[in-house]
Amino acid sequence: MASDDEDIPELVETTTPTAGAPTASAPARVPLTIITGFLGAGKSTLLQYILTERHGYRIAVIMNEFGDTADIEGRKIDVSDVSNNSEQLSEEFLEVANGCLCCSIKDSGAAAIEKLMQKRGRFDYILLETTGLADPGPIASIFWHNEDLSEDILLDGVVCVVDGVFGLQQIENDKATGEVKESLRQVGCADIIMLNKADIAKPEDISNLESTIRQLNPTVPIERTIKGNIDLAKILDLRAYSAQPNFFDTAFAGQSAHDSSEKHEHVHDGDCSHINDITSMLIPIPVLKENEAQRLDEWIRTVLWEGHLPGTPERTLEVLRCKGVWQVDDGRIFVLQGVKSLYETREEKRSNEDAEVAGKVVLIGRGLEKDVLNSLQKSLQMA
Numbered sequence: 001m002a003s004d005d006e007d008i009p010e011l012v013e014t015t016t017p018t019a020g021a022p023t024a025s026a027p028a029r030v031p032l033t034i035i036t037g038f039l040g041a042g043k044s045t046l047l048q049y050i051l052t053e054r055h056g057y058r059i060a061v062i063m064n065e066f067g068d069t070a071d072i073e074g075r076k077i078d079v080s081d082v083s084n085n086s087e088q089l090s091e092e093f094l095e096v097a098n099g100c101l102c103c104s105i106k107d108s109g110a111a112a113i114e115k116l117m118q119k120r121g122r123f124d125y126i127l128l129e130t131t132g133l134a135d136p137g138p139i140a141s142i143f144w145h146n147e148d149l150s151e152d153i154l155l156d157g158v159v160c161v162v163d164g165v166f167g168l169q170q171i172e173n174d175k176a177t178g179e180v181k182e183s184l185r186q187v188g189c190a191d192i193i194m195l196n197k198a199d200i201a202k203p204e205d206i207s208n209l210e211s212t213i214r215q216l217n218p219t220v221p222i223e224r225t226i227k228g229n230i231d232l233a234k235i236l237d238l239r240a241y242s243a244q245p246n247f248f249d250t251a252f253a254g255q256s257a258h259d260s261s262e263k264h265e266h267v268h269d270g271d272c273s274h275i276n277d278i279t280s281m282l283i284p285i286p287v288l289k290e291n292e293a294q295r296l297d298e299w300i301r302t303v304l305w306e307g308h309l310p311g312t313p314e315r316t317l318e319v320l321r322c323k324g325v326w327q328v329d330d331g332r333i334f335v336l337q338g339v340k341s342l343y344e345t346r347e348e349k350r351s352n353e354d355a356e357v358a359g360k361v362v363l364i365g366r367g368l369e370k371d372v373l374n375s376l377q378k379s380l381q382m383a
């Protein structure tokens with residue numbers, strides 16, 4: 001707290017209209033909620049949940065993915081309502097794939113969002129999902145400060161989804177570095193925390209996680225959730241920044257990721273593949289025979305559960321997140337979703353019998369060198 005905060009402020013009458021409300025001269029700004037949270041915490045699951053709820057909004061979605069996984073995400077974020085074929089759940093869908101939104105907003109991203117805003121009559125709420133590696137502060141502050149964007153868009157709030165299973169470990173590891181790493185910034189910037197995966201997290205882990213979050217952000221409301229299920233009144237229309245306009249100027253003062261070249265480690269040519277030594281790798285997967293699909297599963301299991309390449313225990317690697325899609329030669333399609341050692345492979349219902357899938361596995365983590373790709377390809381070729 002600044003020392004002059006100790007003076008008791010005088011109450012003054014204000015005629016300022018409610019933020020976001022239309023005036024005679026200015027149309028209503030469209031509220032924007034940022035959904036942040038570390039890799040695999042459940043951001044897309046929350047997004048999908050919001051889109052399928054009856055909330056009365058016409059929602060535009062902006063997604064920013066790390067790694068070339070937009071098409072896999074597209075399988076998960078179904079923007080049409082399955083219960084009503086004619087109904088669109090999302091009015092507009094803007095992908096800012098494999099790039100850093102806070103960098104691209106300055107150039108191509110800003111243009112894309114401005115273009116989106118030209119269709120503003122068609123939607124009345126925007127949900128923006130950041131990459132799991134993003135610091136939401138600079139993204140939020142751009143919506144706050146950018147003259148063009150902030151005329152049209154009202155930053156409503158930052159929702160942080162924390163992984164109930166791996167979140168504590170992530171935050172502790174990040175704290176141990178002595179730096180304000182992304183997971184800490186995500187929690188620190190949040191207006192509400194969703195402690196997700198409450199169905200599979202150990203109760204004592206959840207309690208410890210809550211105490212740790214409280215140390216980082218003492219006043220933030222914390223809600224335990226399963227698959228992102230939450231009363232939407234708790235996360236939408238918060239108007240969190242209408243009351244504290246200088247939040248992003250003061251939060252983490254002196255450590256702003258955007259202002260510090262040391263912290264903002266992204267490569268500014270659009271290839272944001274290096275953040276805290278975390279890289280992404282895309283491995284193409286051909287159409288598989290049944291036994292090859294089994295070998296793929298064995299390979300994934302060894303890498304995720306044992307943390308090394310199959311057959312070479314000394315060659316360790318750390319996969320934080322994996323996603324994939326591939327086709328088996330009988331036509332079935334499988335989608336892989338993994339967060340650290342937890343993963344699931346499920347069969348995808350085919351919507352178009354003719355479309356062949358460009359199979360791939362995308363890994364995000366540390367130690368992803370060429371030999372990882374060779375190892376997977378070799379294991380698929382084994383008789």
Ligand SMILES: Nc1nc2c(ncn2[C@@H]2O[C@H](COP(=O)(O)OP(=O)(O)OP(=O)(O)O)[C@@H](O)[C@H]2O)c(=O)[nH]1
Nearest residue numbers: 039040041042043044045132196197200226227337
């Ligand atoms: N058991 C359980 N699984 C969950 C829950 N929420 C999400 N998942 C699963 O966790 C995995 C990751 O969820 P996503 O919603 O894709 O996570 P994300 O944060 O969007 O991932 P990135 O965009 O890669 O950072 C998926 O397999 C989900 O089905 C939950 O509450 N409980």
